[in-house]
Amino acid sequence: MAKPAFVMAASTAVVVSLLVVSCGIGIASAQAAGLKKGFYKKSCPQAEAIAQKVVWERTAGNRELAAKFLRMFFHDCFVRGCDASVLLDSPTNTAEKNAAPNLSLAGFEVIDEVKAELEEACPGVVSCADIVALAARDSVSFQYKKNLWEVETGRRDGTISSDQEALSNIPAPSSTFDILLINFSNKGLGLQDLVVLSGGHTIGIGHCNLFSSRIFNFTGKNNPSDVDPSINPPYAKFLQGQCSRNLQDPNDNTTVVPMDPGSSLSFDNHYFVSLKAHQGMFTSDATLLTNGRAANIVDKLQDPGVFFHSFKNSIKRMGQIGVLTGTNGQIRKKCNAVNSS
Template sequence: MAGTSSLGIVVVVVLALIGSTQAQLQMYFYGMSCPKAEHIVKDYVKQHIPNAPSLAAALLRMHFHDCFVRGCDASLLLNSTTGQAEKNATPNLSLRGFDFIDRVKSLLEAECPGVVSCADIIALAARDSVVTIGGPFWNVPTGRRDGVISNITEALANIPSALSNFTTLLSQFNNLGLNTTDMVLLSGGHTIGISHCPAVSPRLYNSTGPGGIDPTMDSEYAENLKANKCKTASDNTTILEMDPGSRKTFDLSYYSLLLKRRGLFQSDAALTTDSTSLAFINQLLSSPTQFFFDEFGKAMEKMGRINVKTGSEGEIRKQCALVNS
């Protein structure tokens, strides 16, 4: 009886371990259920991103904004009949690429109906698009499932603001298990980013320096922005390069500009106000670009694991903008 009892315990433990393993993200999760899944995503990205390279930054930003609210569960993609979904929050109004994700989803549904999650599509498309424009590669373990809740209030509370100081930023990153170096590295995605005047206008018109300019901002850079870009504080159409002169290249130029006090956002400039953060920026700039690529990739993989839904959690949406009926 004792032997039988022990065997029963072992079986239960083994089954529990198997269940736990199945509930974790893993490389090539769709290897059996949809073997062509990752190739379909990659092929579509390689076909279309060269014709619209700015979408790489958009898809990277989408992945970031999704993971920071309820984890990486594609809750960002959900529509709302009342305008109260994440995508309706101010930080998300300028996001692009929703139709791109929808088209990839349609291809995957045709190949393997109800198998590949929208959350995994975002993660894979972000990585593949960055690689396509010459940026770093990183591993994307899959097996995420899609969330069924999307809340505008949570997006407003959890997506880091362009106007945040270092303490606020670090608190938001720490709350999700990310540290100072993760924050510096993920901010490096701004090397291919663009923005618009409302995100920087408070630094140009409503700050404490002469002419309302933020005294922590290089005055020549700020005056140029006011004269040639943000002639009015509310201009929401003019494109601002976050890494002027190098925004099409995934490189270290963004960090060089931070040390010249030419970071566009207050949240960019904030990275130089902390000794640990500043030391890491200097380390990146004194190292080969490949070091940045490798470390950025590690931070992206770490971010992609934030509060993921796996196993029986959530669902696999049939359409990314709608929960299953």
């Protein structure tokens, strides 16, 4: 039987994307060649210590910063590569940071503070892109007072930032497994990276309006108590209680819920324990259990040792996406603006 036109279109899109994937991997690793551990060892030996000092001080005063910086790093890397394009301001509000998924990012002032100290110590040497990468590692590691992963440095800063590119490259919380896989593949990341990095949702919060369609009137049949059957019922009840305001107004964006209740300030493998118990907040979380290979990885990540080891490897690969190195890009003087000359 002939396939309906939309199926043909979808499968062609998958093939094209997979072709892009295989090319994408090559591009990502060739460009990542300029990254290395301790890139600033000679040019600014105290760079990493300065970044850690400021980030730890600020994280001590606000533990939620770890989630903000981890997500900022992800959103930076997925749009034009890890080039600090997410930090740029636009007079017309058309930069990445103005796109809806980035409106809840925070901590920009801490990045600016790190940059100011680094400019004082070593003017024009340390990129904002590396500061974002270090801030993610250092804020998350604060809880353990030791570095949870190694950050390769040597990134340079981009000069372009577009809200439209942010919208088309940052995955939506409603994404299904195939869409997520394509999205990650387009960045040179694989299935293992998708599952492991989703573990970033072990810290932080989610806004109710981004998942309220899963817990209220899921079937669209005007029955408010219809819930996505893939959610564990007590967890669905908990979410309904937390998000009751969204029953009246699904777009209300004032209520947030911790993503890994009881453990949302602790970076650990508990996300995968919750996920296996069908307590993933977003469709994009729950969908990881719908694919056999992905579910198998979720099983392996029930072991904390496997999680920390795997996260180290995957976030290193994420930090290599589309980086500018060598003489490409620039070292911004201020992280929110490209250099004027």
